[in-house]
Amino acid sequence: MSSSPETQAKKRKRQRPIISCTECHRRKQKCDRQLPCGNCTLRSASHLCQYETKPARRGSDSSSPTSVSPIDSTATTTSAILASAEVTGSFGYVRNRGCSAVDVLEKLDLEDGPWRPEPVLDNAEQAELQNYNRIITTIPPRPYTMLLVKVFFAECNWIYWCVHPGSFCQLLEEWYERCTSKTPPVPSHGKSGDGERRRALSQFPVLLLQMCAVALQMLPREHYKQMSQLNILGKEDFRSLSIAYSNSACELATLLAPYQATLSRVQQWFLRASWLKSEGRAIESWHALGQSIREAQELGLHSQQPRTYNGGVENVASLWQREIEKRVWTNLYVWDRFMSMILGRPTLINDRHCTVTPPLDCNIPNDITRTPPVPRSPLDPPSQFTQRLLDYQLAHMINEIDDLQMESAKNMSHSFEGTDRLQFSIESIIECYPPGLAVSNRDTSHDGGPNTVFLRAQAELLRCSTYSLIVGLHRPFVFTRQKSRIEIVRAGISVLESQQRLLEATREHHHTIYTLNFFTFDPAVLIAAIIITQPLSLSQDLLDIALASIREGQKRMERLGRRVKLAEKGATILSLLIKKAESSNAASQHLRMRNAFSMSPTDSANSFSSAKYTHQSSHSPSSSLANSDSDGWLELPVEGFSNNSTGNCNGFAPINTSILSTRELEEILAAPLPDPMVVTHGLDTTVQFGTGMMDGLEADNFWQNLLYVPFP
Known part of the structure; x- marks a missing residue:
């Protein structure tokens, strides 16, 4: 029986062998016959790349397909099964702990090498790859990128020193070279060696984009004309460009696998937090x-356990790499502790799990392959990271302050011995500052050197964080203890004076540093609150100096408002507080004069002579801070407080380690101006809290942005 024409056509049809990998064959894509092939590599699905016939591996000269033995097929299947387990991603294991299941699997040395579980992506792999390529295209052209990188290291990196210039530039050059090669730096989750390097290169753009965003925030005016060409309309709208680059960096970092962390990703999120802080978005900064x-x-x-670099080879470069990572962790710890103190939020780092030692106090060379790390000697000038190391030491004091305040909240009959002891500890740390960063009589001979260009500004940043810590220590007792009010005013004046010197040590494009805005507004508000509510608890000399400092701070915020919108709003609020403080001062002067006339001439002279206050701008521990006894201050009875206000108090203030809470500030701003002609019985004065002072002001999350701003 003859076969039908259809049957004969089927017999004549040539059975073509499938030479593509199974994934490219299923997706109907052209395969380059590599193992893994280019398409699977681009989709981060290298573990799924399999062949019915054995292909030539990358770098091999053989191109003819050969059959795969059952052993090879079994091995490939085993690898796919192990890879599909996705141990680190789905199960949540952390490597290098020594006892977890993923560490045991890595020690088994499965399939000719250490086992690295590969993540299994969902069906949206191709869309994710397209999004990756789309975000990469937002990076500015290379000449503009190199200019922004130069601006970042020259104008921005000195604040935290979280990015090493030499390592970054080396990675940047390698990234540009790989972009023009046959193996572009796309997301890859290969095994150790080249796979980890490719992963670092594929995630490098997140750091590059965020650095461009920060550089645009502090772009000097001499680069305006050149950088304006990045804008389609040629306008100098660098804030919009900065927002676009920062958001693109976050989108790209979120797109990548969260359990495939790299140092570039850590640095990117830290710079994102810094960028958000300068934008006045403090809550988002805390989450970043x-x-x-x-x-x-x-x-x-956070762990002292040694990590492997360059395939486990221990050399000089690996020692420096560990120092770079320690500096990144130091910045994270300092931010976590100071933001916790200011925002009143829980800390994110548990000290019980931190075993890493502090980094060495030395300058890191651009070429980290030659000389090993050696700490500086006490006679050497401060290094670029000395100021951050001292902040790191102060950050550990915040732990003791929190413990003391939590213990005091449980014990209503609180003694202030612990508070005074902590202040003495802070003063002891101040005395150990190196001469180039000293609080008083600072050695200025090293200012402007090749490695100390911003030493003057760093000294003021350290001074600001030091006295802000003293303010935070006494802040819970601002309305219950006279000695704490005096210390707050003294330290607040020092912070305001330091901010003025910091402004003089920086240029206009540095005005976006939020330290200049927040630590001008915050201590001024707290000092004004004390003057408005308890003016008689301060001597007239101290009160006059405090008012002068607040006025100077208000003018400074007006100047900053030319570049920072939030500073303009803060200047408006300070102007209202100054009017109220001046009225309160006038009322207190009237009461002082009335009390002087009612006293005998001898008693009056003794009272005002004991209230004499000599302000020292240096505020050295041996002068103003150490002289914390309130016996030499004018103590007049004020409503709600007794003359023995330095002793125990039955009512402990609510724990709030921020300098001034939102509720208290709103009450102060809502209070009517005191009438100097209206006084109460005797020497007591009462400030009534009302409404009407905030009418007409913008309310676009101003309090949230202005009051809850992270430091440093």
């Missing part, structure tokens, strides 16, 4: 800081 801390812990930066 948390993301950076979690990814740093994923890398093991």
Whole structure:
């Protein structure tokens, strides 16, 4: 029986062998016959790349397909099964702990090498790859990128020193070279060696974009004309460009696998937190800081356990690399502690899990392959990171302050011995500052050197954080203890004076540093609150100096408002507070004069002579801070307080380690101006809290942005 024509056509049809990998064959894509092939590599699905016939591996000269033995097929299947387990991603294991299941699997040495579980992506792999390529195209052209990188290291990096210039530039050059090669730096989750390097290169753009955003925030005017060409309309709208680059960096970092953390990702989220802080978006900054801390812990930066670099080879470069990572962790710890003190939020880092030692106090060379790390001697000038190391020491004091305040909240009959002891500890730390960063009589001979260009500004930043810590220590007792009010006013004046010197040590494009805005507004508000509510608890000399400092701070915020919108709003609020403080001062002067006339001439002279206050701008521990006894101050009875206000008090203030809470500030701003002609019985004065002072002001999350701003 003859076969039908259809049957004969089927027999004549040539059975073509499938030479593509199974994934490219299923997706109907052209395969380059590599193992893994280019398409699977681009989709981060290298573990799924399999062949019915054995292909030529990358770098091999053989191109003819050969059959795969059952053993090879079994091995490939085993690898796919192990890879599909996705141990680190789905189960949540952390490597390098020594006892977890993923560490045991890595020690088994499965399939000719250490086992690295590969993540299994969902069906949206191709869309994710397209999004990756789309975000990469937002990076500015290379000449503009190199200019922004130069601006970042020259004008921005000195504040935290979180990015090493030499390592970054080396990675940047390698990234540009790989972009023009046959193996572009796309997301890859290969095994150790080249796979980890490719992963670092594929995630490098997140740091590059965020650095461009920060550089545009502090772009000097001499670069305006050149950088304006990046804008389609040629306008100098660098804030919009900065927002676009920062958001693109976050989108790209979120797109990548969260359990494939790299140092670039940690640095990107930290710079994102800094960028948000300068934008006045403090709550978002705190969350970005948390993301950076979690990814740093994923890398093991908090642990002293040694990590492997360059395939496990121990050399000079690996020692410096560990120092770079320690500096990143130091910045994260300092931010976590100071933001916790100011925002009143829980800390994100548990000291019980931190075993890493502090980094060495030395300058890191651009070429980290030659000389090993050696700490500076006491006679050497401060290094670029000395100021941050001292902040790191102060950050550990915040733990003791929190413990003391939590203990005091439980014990209503609180003694202030612990508070005075902590202040003495802070003063002891101040005395150990190196001469180039000293609080008083600072050695200025090293200012302007090749490695100390911003030493003057760093000294003021350190001074500001030091006295802000003293303010935070006494802040819970601002309305219950006279000695604390005096210390707050003294330290607040020092902060305001330091901010003025910091403004003089920086240029206009540095005015976006939020330290200049927040730590001008915050101590001024707290000092004004004390003057408005308890003016008689301060001597007239101290009160006059405090008012002068607040006025100077208000003028400074007006100047900053030319570049920072939030500073303009803060200047408006300070002007209202100054009017109220001046009225309160006038009322207190009337009461002082009335009391002087009612006293005998001898008693009056003794009272005002004991209230004499000599202000020292240096505020050295041996002068103003050490002289914390309130016996030499004018103590007049004020409503709600007794003359023995330095002793125990039955009512402990609510725990709030921020300098001034939102509720208290709103009450102060809502209070009517005191009438100097209206006084109460005797020497007591009462400030009534009402409404009407905030009418007409903008309310676009101003309090949230202005009051809850992270530091440093």
